Amino acid sequence: MSEHVNALSPLEKDALQEIMNISFGQAAAGLSEVINMHVTLTVPRITVLRIDEIYPYIQAEISGVDDISMIRQFFSGKFSGSSILIFPHGEGKKLLKLFDENMELSSVSASEIDVLEKETLIEISNIIMCACVSKIADMLGDVVHYSPPRYYSQDQIETTLKEAFSEDEIFAIFFKTVFHFKVFDASGFLFLISNYSTLEWLKNAIENYLNQYA
Amino acid sequence: MAKILIIDDSIVARMSVKGCIPKDCGHELAEAGDGAAALELFRSMRPDITFLDLTMPDRHGLEILEELHRDFPESIIIILSADTQKQTRVKAEQLGAFSMIKKPPVKELIQSEIVRALAIVEGRHE
Numbered sequence: 060m061s062e063h064v065n066a067l068s069p070l071e072k073d074a075l076q077e078i079m080n081i082s083f084g085q086a087a088a089g090l091s092e093v094i095n096m097h098v099t100l101t102v103p104r105i106t107v108l109r110i111d112e113i114y115p116y117i118q119a120e121i122s123g124v125d126d127i128s129m130i131r132q133f134f135s136g137k138f139s140g141s142s143i144l145i146f147p148h149g150e151g152k153k154l155l156k157l158f159d160e161n162m163e164l165s166s167v168s169a170s171e172i173d174v175l176e177k178e179t180l181i182e183i184s185n186i187i188m189c190a191c192v193s194k195i196a197d198m199l200g201d202v203v204h205y206s207p208p209r210y211y212s213q214d215q216i217e218t219t220l221k222e223a224f225s226e227d228e229i230f231a232i233f234f235k236t237v238f239h240f241k242v243f244d245a246s247g248f249l250f251l252i253s254n255y256s257t258l259e260w261l262k263n264a265i266e267n268y269l270n271q272y273a
Numbered sequence: 274m275a276k277i278l279i280i281d282d283s284i285v286a287r288m289s290v291k292g293c294i295p296k297d298c299g300h301e302l303a304e305a306g307d308g309a310a311a312l313e314l315f316r317s318m319r320p321d322i323t324f325l326d327l328t329m330p331d332r333h334g335l336e337i338l339e340e341l342h343r344d345f346p347e348s349i350i351i352i353l354s355a356d357t358q359k360q361t362r363v364k365a366e367q368l369g370a371f372s373m374i375k376k377p378p379v380k381e382l383i384q385s386e387i388v389r390a391l392a393i394v395e396g397r398h399e
Contacts, residue, residue, distance in 0.1 A: 077283040084355020272292030
């Protein structure tokens, strides 16, 4: 799997990782207030990939997790791309009590639980993805707009990812972190895939960020 | 003049902290990019003030804080992190952090914390 290392210099990559680290940390702090729960996030990783490498890369990153659900949301601005949250199967059920702590699963039918699980994943994903992307955009001096998040089951993921990019996009900047809700012992993978066409803007925005500490 | 150690896995984060510290005060600055190097440098340098990141790949900053504060209870360790969740703040306080500053660093805040920390260091020497 090739990495297009020349797209970002080591310093730019480090700066972007630090900006993500700050953004995700602040987003986690915001989240912990909204849902009253401690969230941990791993150190973000950044890679530049060819579009056709994205799905195999995601598969490799979540290896060992067979049955997954995905929530995807587009964001657009000078910084644009897709946010993707991937949950191993069953994590949604663990999180159902997040929004209704009195819920008794035994009194709800299986089909209702499936719907509630999807809705819970969409809602949590929306909060996490918007919080992270908004903080990154804010730190880089941009404002982004979001499409409504959508749920995809395992069998829809590969096709959906392939269709997420226009034909003239060859590369994507790929960001990854893993988050964990300790109380529910539930985890998920957050990927941000930024369109390569935003690269020049991104490089300028990083330079502006670094200049404030020069 | 103080000995200041900056611990962060990101070069840019270390640059940004250094950029906030006044250059004309003659402070001695050192930096470490991972937990192991940080502990070794801390023991040899014995800094007056340490800026410590939390989210690092090899060891979490809270583990480093715990170890340093256990071995050097009077050390002044300022947590500099984007993770400012209540539970994280409480844990850092329990483990002996001097204070906690939210990333990205703001020059005025970094400088005021250095002044506050140095007042304590100088008080010990009187």
